[in-house]
Amino acid sequence: MPRFKKILLVLLPLILSVYGGCSGKEIDASLPPASLLVQCQKLGQKNKHEKAINCLETLKGRYPGSPEAIEADLYIADNQFRQKEYLLATETYRNFIKLNPVHPKLDYAYYRTGLSYLKETPKAIDRDQQYLDDAINYFEILLKYYPYSQYTEINKEKWEEARRRVASRIYYVGRFYYRTGEYIAAIPRFEEVYQNYPALGIDEQALYYLALSHIKLSQKTEALGIFNILESRFPAGRYAKRLTGKLGL
Known part of the structure; x- marks a missing residue:
C-alpha cells in the first residue's frame, strides 16, 4: 500500500472525530x-x-x-416562518398565545400570526384567498388591545394591505359579473367595497361601476344617488365626470 494511503487511513478517524465534534458542539x-x-x-x-x-x-x-x-415556542415559530412554513408557524404562534395569555411578548405573537396568514395567501386575486380574513382578525386584535405596541405601525400597514387585497378580490368579482352582464350580481359586490373598505384606493372605481350597473338596469334614480356620493367623496376624480354624459347631466 502506498505510503500516502497508509497516512490517510491513520488520520481519517482523527479528522472525522474533529469535524464531528465541532458539529456536535453547535448544541450544548x-x-x-x-x-x-x-x-x-x-x-x-x-x-x-x-x-x-x-x-x-x-x-x-x-x-x-x-x-x-416558554419563549422557545416563539423562536421555533420564527424559524418555521423563515422556512416559509407559514401555516405551521401560525399554529406555533397560536399555541404560544393560548398557553401564555399574559406574556409580555403576546403583541409580537399576534402580529406574527397575522403576518404568517398574510404570507400564506397568494397575491394573485384570482387565487385562493381563504387566509386573508384570519390575517385581518389577528392584526385587528393587536390594533385594539395593544395600541402602544412597538409593532403597531408595521401591523397597521399589513392590516391595510390585507384589507386592500380583500377589497380587490371583491371588486374583481364585481367586474366579472359586470362584464358578463350579470348586473344584479355585480351591484352588492361594488356596494361592499365602498361601504366596508373605504380609503384603500378602490372605492372610487367601485362607486363608478355601481352607478353603471344601475344604468344598465335602467335604474336612473339609484344611479343618480351613487353619482352624488361619488361627486361628493371624490370631487376632483375622473369617474364622476365620466358619469355625467351617461346620465345626461
Missing part, C-alpha cells in the same frame, strides 16, 4: 437555559433553521417551565 445541552437560548438563536441567524428548532426543543425538554423554555 449542558448550558444553563439563558446561554442555551442564545446558542439556539445564533443557529437561526445562520439560517440553520432545523438545527435551531432542534436546539429550542432541547431547551424546552431540559428546562420545562423556565422563561427561556
Whole structure:
C-alpha cells in the first residue's frame, strides 16, 4: 500500500472525530437555559433553521417551565416562518398565545400570526384567498388591545394591505359579473367595497361601476344617488365626470 494511503487511513478517524465534534458542539445541552437560548438563536441567524428548532426543543425538554423554555415556542415559530412554513408557524404562534395569555411578548405573537396568514395567501386575486380574513382578525386584535405596541405601525400597514387585497378580490368579482352582464350580481359586490373598505384606493372605481350597473338596469334614480356620493367623496376624480354624459347631466 502506498505510503500516502497508509497516512490517510491513520488520520481519517482523527479528522472525522474533529469535524464531528465541532458539529456536535453547535448544541450544548449542558448550558444553563439563558446561554442555551442564545446558542439556539445564533443557529437561526445562520439560517440553520432545523438545527435551531432542534436546539429550542432541547431547551424546552431540559428546562420545562423556565422563561427561556416558554419563549422557545416563539423562536421555533420564527424559524418555521423563515422556512416559509407559514401555516405551521401560525399554529406555533397560536399555541404560544393560548398557553401564555399574559406574556409580555403576546403583541409580537399576534402580529406574527397575522403576518404568517398574510404570507400564506397568494397575491394573485384570482387565487385562493381563504387566509386573508384570519390575517385581518389577528392584526385587528393587536390594533385594539395593544395600541402602544412597538409593532403597531408595521401591523397597521399589513392590516391595510390585507384589507386592500380583500377589497380587490371583491371588486374583481364585481367586474366579472359586470362584464358578463350579470348586473344584479355585480351591484352588492361594488356596494361592499365602498361601504366596508373605504380609503384603500378602490372605492372610487367601485362607486363608478355601481352607478353603471344601475344604468344598465335602467335604474336612473339609484344611479343618480351613487353619482352624488361619488361627486361628493371624490370631487376632483375622473369617474364622476365620466358619469355625467351617461346620465345626461
